[in-house]
Amino acid sequence: MTRQIILGMHLGNGYGALPGAWRAPGVDPTNYVSFDAKVRHGQAAERGKFHFLFLPDGPSLVADIENEPPHFNLDVMLTLAAVARETDRIGLIATGSTTFNAPYNLARQFKALDLMSHGRAGWNAVTSSGEDVAANYGARLPSSAERYGRAHETIQVVQALWGSWGREAWVHDQATGAFANADEIAPINLRGQFVGSRGPLYIPPSEQGQPVIVHAGGSPNGHELAGRFANAVIGAAFSIEDARAQRTAFRDAAERAGRDPDEIKYFPGLMTTIASDRRTALDRRIALTQRTFPQRAAYLMQILGLRTEAIRLDEPLSAAQLAAARPSPQDPRSAHALKIAREGWSLTDVLAHGVIDYHPVIVGPAIEAADHMQAWFEAGAADGFWISPDIYDDGIDAFVDGVVPILQERGLFHQDYAGSTLRDHLGAPAQYGVDPRAMR
Amino acid sequence: MTRQIILGMHLGNGYGALPGAWRAPGVDPTNYVSFDAKVRHGQAAERGKFHFLFLPDGPSLVADIENEPPHFNLDVMLTLAAVARETDRIGLIATGSTTFNAPYNLARQFKALDLMSHGRAGWNAVTSSGEDVAANYGARLPSSAERYGRAHETIQVVQALWGSWGREAWVHDQATGAFANADEIAPINLRGQFVGSRGPLYIPPSEQGQPVIVHAGGSPNGHELAGRFANAVIGAAFSIEDARAQRTAFRDAAERAGRDPDEIKYFPGLMTTIASDRRTALDRRIALTQRTFPQRAAYLMQILGLRTEAIRLDEPLSAAQLAAARPSPQDPRSAHALKIAREGWSLTDVLAHGVIDYHPVIVGPAIEAADHMQAWFEAGAADGFWISPDIYDDGIDAFVDGVVPILQERGLFHQDYAGSTLRDHLGAPAQYGVDPRAMR
Numbered sequence: 001m002t003r004q005i006i007l008g009m010h011l012g013n014g015y016g017a018l019p020g021a022w023r024a025p026g027v028d029p030t031n032y033v034s035f036d037a038k039v040r041h042g043q044a045a046e047r048g049k050f051h052f053l054f055l056p057d058g059p060s061l062v063a064d065i066e067n068e069p070p071h072f073n074l075d076v077m078l079t080l081a082a083v084a085r086e087t088d089r090i091g092l093i094a095t096g097s098t099t100f101n102a103p104y105n106l107a108r109q110f111k112a113l114d115l116m117s118h119g120r121a122g123w124n125a126v127t128s129s130g131e132d133v134a135a136n137y138g139a140r141l142p143s144s145a146e147r148y149g150r151a152h153e154t155i156q157v158v159q160a161l162w163g164s165w166g167r168e169a170w171v172h173d174q175a176t177g178a179f180a181n182a183d184e185i186a187p188i189n190l191r192g193q194f195v196g197s198r199g200p201l202y203i204p205p206s207e208q209g210q211p212v213i214v215h216a217g218g219s220p221n222g223h224e225l226a227g228r229f230a231n232a233v234i235g236a237a238f239s240i241e242d243a244r245a246q247r248t249a250f251r252d253a254a255e256r257a258g259r260d261p262d263e264i265k266y267f268p269g270l271m272t273t274i275a276s277d278r279r280t281a282l283d284r285r286i287a288l289t290q291r292t293f294p295q296r297a298a299y300l301m302q303i304l305g306l307r308t309e310a311i312r313l314d315e316p317l318s319a320a321q322l323a324a325a326r327p328s329p330q331d332p333r334s335a336h337a338l339k340i341a342r343e344g345w346s347l348t349d350v351l352a353h354g355v356i357d358y359h360p361v362i363v364g365p366a367i368e369a370a371d372h373m374q375a376w377f378e379a380g381a382a383d384g385f386w387i388s389p390d391i392y393d394d395g396i397d398a399f400v401d402g403v404v405p406i407l408q409e410r411g412l413f414h415q416d417y418a419g420s421t422l423r424d425h426l427g428a429p430a431q432y433g434v435d436p437r438a439m440r
Numbered sequence: 441m442t443r444q445i446i447l448g449m450h451l452g453n454g455y456g457a458l459p460g461a462w463r464a465p466g467v468d469p470t471n472y473v474s475f476d477a478k479v480r481h482g483q484a485a486e487r488g489k490f491h492f493l494f495l496p497d498g499p500s501l502v503a504d505i506e507n508e509p510p511h512f513n514l515d516v517m518l519t520l521a522a523v524a525r526e527t528d529r530i531g532l533i534a535t536g537s538t539t540f541n542a543p544y545n546l547a548r549q550f551k552a553l554d555l556m557s558h559g560r561a562g563w564n565a566v567t568s569s570g571e572d573v574a575a576n577y578g579a580r581l582p583s584s585a586e587r588y589g590r591a592h593e594t595i596q597v598v599q600a601l602w603g604s605w606g607r608e609a610w611v612h613d614q615a616t617g618a619f620a621n622a623d624e625i626a627p628i629n630l631r632g633q634f635v636g637s638r639g640p641l642y643i644p645p646s647e648q649g650q651p652v653i654v655h656a657g658g659s660p661n662g663h664e665l666a667g668r669f670a671n672a673v674i675g676a677a678f679s680i681e682d683a684r685a686q687r688t689a690f691r692d693a694a695e696r697a698g699r700d701p702d703e704i705k706y707f708p709g710l711m712t713t714i715a716s717d718r719r720t721a722l723d724r725r726i727a728l729t730q731r732t733f734p735q736r737a738a739y740l741m742q743i744l745g746l747r748t749e750a751i752r753l754d755e756p757l758s759a760a761q762l763a764a765a766r767p768s769p770q771d772p773r774s775a776h777a778l779k780i781a782r783e784g785w786s787l788t789d790v791l792a793h794g795v796i797d798y799h800p801v802i803v804g805p806a807i808e809a810a811d812h813m814q815a816w817f818e819a820g821a822a823d824g825f826w827i828s829p830d831i832y833d834d835g836i837d838a839f840v841d842g843v844v845p846i847l848q849e850r851g852l853f854h855q856d857y858a859g860s861t862l863r864d865h866l867g868a869p870a871q872y873g874v875d876p877r878a879m880r
Contacts, residue, residue, distance in 0.1 A: 022612065022619065029612040033555045033644060035525065059544060061642040065620045070642045075552035081521035082556070085475065100542060104499060104576045112515035115473045116522070136544045138636030172462065172469040177731070179462065180505045196578030202501040202510045204473060291617070 005377050005412050006384030006426065008052040008093070008234075008267060009045035009396065011079070012071055014038060016395055017271055017388035019068040020288035024391050031393075032069050035082045041392040042083035045090060048400030049416060051425040052091030052122065054234060054386050055079060056216075059097070060132040067291065077109055084117035091422035093122035093214050093232075098151040100128055100137045104197050106154070107161035110211045111203045119207030119421035123158075124214040124234060125225075127151050146194070148221040153192035155213060155229050156434050160188040162210035163433020164200030208421035209432040218246055227253025228438045230264055231428035234386055236359055237268040238332040243381035258437040265383035265426055269359035270372065273390045274398035278364040285352040285363055288390055293351050300347075300356055303328040304338055313348045317341050331356075359388065366402030373403075374412055445817050445852050446824030446866065448492045448533070448674075448707060449485035449836065451519070452511055454478060456835055457711055457828035459508040460728035464831050471833075472509050475522045481832040482523035485530060488840030489856060491865040492531030492562065494674060494826050495519060496656075499537070500572040507731065517549055524557035531862035533562035533654050533672075538591040540568055540577045544637050546594070547601035550651045551643045559647030559861035563598075564654040564674060565665075567591050586634070588661040593632035595653060595669045596874050600628040602650035603873020604640030648861035649872040658686055667693025668878045670704055671868035674826055676799055677708040678772040683821035698877040705823035705866055709799035710812065713830045714838035718804040722792040725803055728830055733791050740787075740796055743768040744778055753788045757781050771796075799828065806842030813843075814852055 014031035015021035022029055031037040042053055055076040063070045073079045076094040084092055092113065096106050106123070114121035127147040128134065134141040142150070166184030173179075188199040215226035216234035226233050233250050237243035243266070251261035275281035293313055301308045305326040306317075317325070322342055327334030337355035345353070354361025362369040376382045389395025407413035419425060454471035455461035462469055471477040482493055495516040503510045513519045516534040524532055532553065536546050546563070554561035567587040568574065574581040582590070606624030613619075628639040655666035656674035666673050673690050677683035683706070691701035715721035733753060741748045745766040746757075757765070762782055767774030777795035785793070794801025802809040816822045829835025847853035859865060 023614045023617060027614075029614050032612075035556050039525075059548065061625070061640055065625060066622050067617060067619055069619055072642075074555060074643050075549050077518065078521045078549065078552045078556055081518045082525050085479075085522050085525060101545070102540060102577050105541070105545075108499065109515050109518065112518045115514060116475050116518055132638075135638035137542050138631060138638075172472075174463045174467075174469050177463060177507060179507055179509055182506050185501070185505060191578060198572075198575035198578075200501055202512075203514050 002411065004414055005373055005407060006051045006265060006267065007413070008054045008384065008386035009050045010269070010386055010388040011038065011041055011053050011055050011073070011392070013069045013073065014041075014392070015069055016391035016393070018285070018288040018390045019064075019292060021391040022069050024288060027391060027393050033074060035079065037392075038073070038079050039082050039086045041396055042087050042090065044392075044396040044400060046087045048396070048404045049414060050090055051384070052093050052422060053080070053083065054124070055094045056124075057095035057097075058128070058130070058133060059100070059136055060130060062132065077113060080113055080121075081116060084113060084120065089120070089417045089420060091120045091122055091425050092117055093124055093212075093422070095124040095126055095216070097128040097133075098125050098154040099142065099147050100133065100139070101154075103154045103157035103195050104161065104201075107158040107201055108203060110158070111162055111201065111206065114206035114208065114211045115203065119423065121206070121211040122214050122232070122422050123211045124216055125151065125155050125229070126216050144221060148225060150194035151225055152228070153195050155225075156438065157188070157190050157192070157195055157197050159210065159213075159434040160190055161197060161199050161201040164188050165202065165204050167205050167209070167432055170204040205432060208423040209430060212422050212426060212428050218249075223249050223253040226250050226264060227259070228257045229435070231423075231426055232265045232267060235266055235268045237381070238336065238360060240376055240379045240381045242332060243268045243376060244379060247381060247383070262427070263429060267384050267386050268376070268382050269388060270369070270385045271354060271357055271359050271361040271388045271390070272369055272395065272399055272403075273361070273363045274366050274369060274395070274402050276365065281363040282349050282352040285354065285390065286348060289352070290348065293348060296351050296356055297347055300337060300351065303331045303334045303356070304341070311347065314346050316344050316346055366398070367406055369399070369403045370406040370410070373407065374410065377412065442851065444854055445813055445847060446491045446705060446707065447853070448494045448824065448826035449490045450709075450826055450828040451478065451481055451493050451495050451513070451832070453509045453513065454481075454832070455509055456831035456833070458725070458728040458830045459504075459732060461831040462509050464728060467831060467833050473514060475519065477832075478513070478519050479522050479526045481836060482527050482530060484832075484836040484840060486527045488836070488844045489854060490530055491824070492533050492862060493520070493523065494564070495534045496564075497535035497537075498568070498570070498573060499540070499576055500570060502572065517553060520553055520561075521556060524553060524560065529560075529857045529860060531560050531562055531865050532557050533564055533652075533862070535564040535566055535656070537568040537573075538565050538594040539582065539587050540573065540579070541594075543594045543597035543635050544601065544641075547598040547641055548643060550598070551602055551641065551646065554646035554648065554651045555643065559863070561646070561651040562654050562672070562862050563651045564656055565591065565595050565669070566656050584661060588665060590634035591665055592668070593635050595665075596878065597628070597630050597632070597635055597637050599650065599653075599874040600630055601637060601639050601641040604628050605642065605644050607645050607649075607872055610644040645872060648863040649870060652862050652866060652868050658689075663689050663693040666690050666704060667699070668697045669875070671863075671866055672705045672707060675706055675708045677821070678776065678800060680816055680819045680821045682772060683708045683816060684819060687821060687823070702867070703869060707824045707826050708816070708822050709828060710809070710825045711794060711797055711799045711801040711828045711830070712809055712835065712839055712843075713801070713803045714806050714809060714835070714842050716805065721803040722789050725792040725794065725830065726788060729792070730788065733788060736791050736796055737787055740777060740791065743771045743774045743796075744781070751787065754786050756784050756786055806838070807846055809839070809843045810846040810850070813847065814850065817852065
């Protein structure tokens with residue numbers, strides 16, 4: 001089978017990836033607490049045959065709350081429970097911290113979601129960083145070594161619990177009265193340096209056996225963790241070169257762990273504002289983000305090595321400024337920002353291109369998004385992408401109706417779901433319990 | 441307003457309260473993993489105007505798994521998320537351990553459920569007991585003093601987090617761009633002996649402000665905890681006298697905590713097998729439980745002070761046995777068991793009356809259940825009941841179609857939901873954050 005692009009849809013706070021999405025015309029400002037909205041957005045992504053939804057999480061209130069909504073869902077598991085009930089095929093990946101959750105609680109809730117969704121659950125297993133999160137748990141943030149040590153143990157304990165109810169254990173034979181075969185349900189008796197559990201868990205296998213493991217994070221510790229356990233990586237990269245290097249690092253880590261590198265898929269992020277033409281798209285983005293432009297303009301000048309006095313947002317950089325500009329090696333977005341500035345856009349328009357946003361940004365016609373993804377995909381920089389639309393309410397539809405058909409015409413994206421589980425969608429191998437290769 | 445009976449429906453493993461429910465004709469043996477089934481059962485209870493669903497939980501595999509299903513749901517929160525989306529009025533009470541959960545995780549998941557259900561969530565805050573549960577968390581069971589100390593702290597931290605996003609904080613004014621009023625969102629900075637959290641939580645108030653606190657457990661420690669925090673108690677009592685004593689103990693504890701005793705409702709359990717006549721009901725119950733009868737018969741003989749040799753399940757106790765029988769003061773079910781035995785039933789039929797089950801059992805026409813509840817209610821032994829039907833699939837309907845109309849005719853049960861929140865259903869007072877009376 002020809003290799004094709006895998007797509008995930010970012011679902012955060014109910015509004016969209018841009019800070020002003022909650023104020024946009026037609027957006028219900030109560031979407032933050034609306035599970036109807038989350039379901040509607042999940043269904044919109046499923047209409048576009050997205051392989052998965054991705055819900056980031058960080059149990060802390062981090063936002064300029066006077067002006068912007070929190071970034072995350074009220075609760076990622078309850079959100080996905082609602083979406084699971086009202087979708088059929090799309091994969092459901094939630095973030096769950098290995099730092100501040102007991103393995104037993106993670107194991108049962110993710111596996112219950114996996115049963116509930118008929119094999120569509122994925123666990124983005126990440127370490128928590130930030131003293132604000134730790135403080136919510138009445139704790140100090142452990143060292144990086146301890147956090148990653150605990151993460152390795154937690155994933156193994158969780159997977160062992162998932163496998164503790166044997167594949168064939170659940171007989172439920174009404175005629176004979178045999179409910180389960182106790183011989184195939186065994187304690188795991190795992191005890192590491194940081195966590196442990198006796199088990200067994202009381203949940204039978206799902207249609208995909210057990211949830212898929214996902215990781216997010218690009219440090220050497222992250223490579224090592226993902227290389228052992230993950231079938232997918234939620235990444236962030238600003239250039240083909242950077243993405244290819246990251247993808248290679250994860251693939252190499254998988255190989256070091258004794259795995260086929262194709263078992264781990266790398267997905268850099270992509271933010272989108274899709275419109276009929278660049279100007280319309282820029283204006284949409286300006287409306288959603290311009291409150292942040294004074295601050296961002298100052299930062300932009302800084303990474304171009306320019307003085308921040310007398311910023312004129314409504315004018316292009318002058319010839320003298322462009323001549324003096326030197327992209328900072330400290331910020332990987334600098335060179336692209338200068339390239340856009342050289343095209344003669346006003347500073348507002350330069351910023352509206354998303355040149356200092358969290359991911360590469362497409363601001364324009366659907367074909368530009370398709371071209372971007374094709375280029376990265378064919379350069380070996382990505383196995384797919386996770387998409388952050390500006391506003392969920394119509395931004396998902398714009399992608400689904402604009403970008404998806406182009407990718408499909410080019411043979412780069414599936415016409416429909418081939419399988420029914422997340423494991424199918426990702427091409428992840430069958431697994432039940434802990435992968436023995438990860439226990440070395 | 442006349443005081444009326446409040447009813448809760450027990451929802452456990454998807455089958456019913458009796459061990460053989462999973463094998464009964466018409467029952468799908470995969471209900472254990474079926475969220476469709478849980479939703480259907482919740483809807484059936486809502487059709488009967490039940491005030492709440494009650495989901496027990498104990499994170500451990502405790503069952504004669506070869507022959508019987510586990511007692512609990514795969515995951516109580518995901519189950520209630522599904523039910524919340526597909527019901528409108530019924531309250532949703534899940535059990536969550538204060539012993540092995542971080543307050544921050546409890547706070548956000550229960551409050552998210554409260555938003556999701558538009559103010560119908562309740563938290564049955566209990567301490568875990570049992571080394572099997574502790575072992576699943578890689579721990580030993582703390583002492584009772586420590587468990588209850590931690591429970592007190594956990595409930596206060598959770599409620600403080602619920603109140604940390606001020607009632608009026610969420611402005612979400614699209615015109616002005618004010619998302620929230622940061623002055624009304626404050627850290628809680630609580631640190632006790634066992635748990636702590638900085639906060640704030642990032643979730644606005646629900647239609648009932650915040651979830652209702654429920655407790656289950658009848659020890660002096662339980663009275664104290666419930667007296668301070670709970671608006672409802674899930675109880676267990678075998679006689680009017682016992683139930684009245686328990687109810688009084690909880691009401692007294694509430695008064696000691698400075699509360700109106702009517703703020704705490706006491707609900708003893710009731711198991712039901714409703715059928716047109718006693719014989720039909722007994723036969724239904726025999727089919728669902730007779731596998732356990734040899735063992736239960738031996739226990740029954742023991743608590744009646746009789747020798748266990750030569751048990752004849754198909755015969756009544758002999759005149760000599762009845763004359764020699766002495767109800768054990770160690771088991772509160774003994775006297776009632778002897779009363780039934782004296783009616784001349786075979787030993788099998790005596791057991792089928794549920795004389796040594798977990799709660800009082802109604803095995804017969806609907807009017808017997810109505811009479812039982814009326815007698816207890818009017819004797820001040822209960823504010824209502826939580827009902828455990830033998831089989832959910834048709835046992836809930838039998839109760840709804842048989843017992844509910846009788847209670848309604850007698851003016852003992854509401855004709856329809858008067859309010860929309862669990863707080864309304866229970867007559868619980870408004871509360872947001874920690875009750876200052878509980879902080880003394």
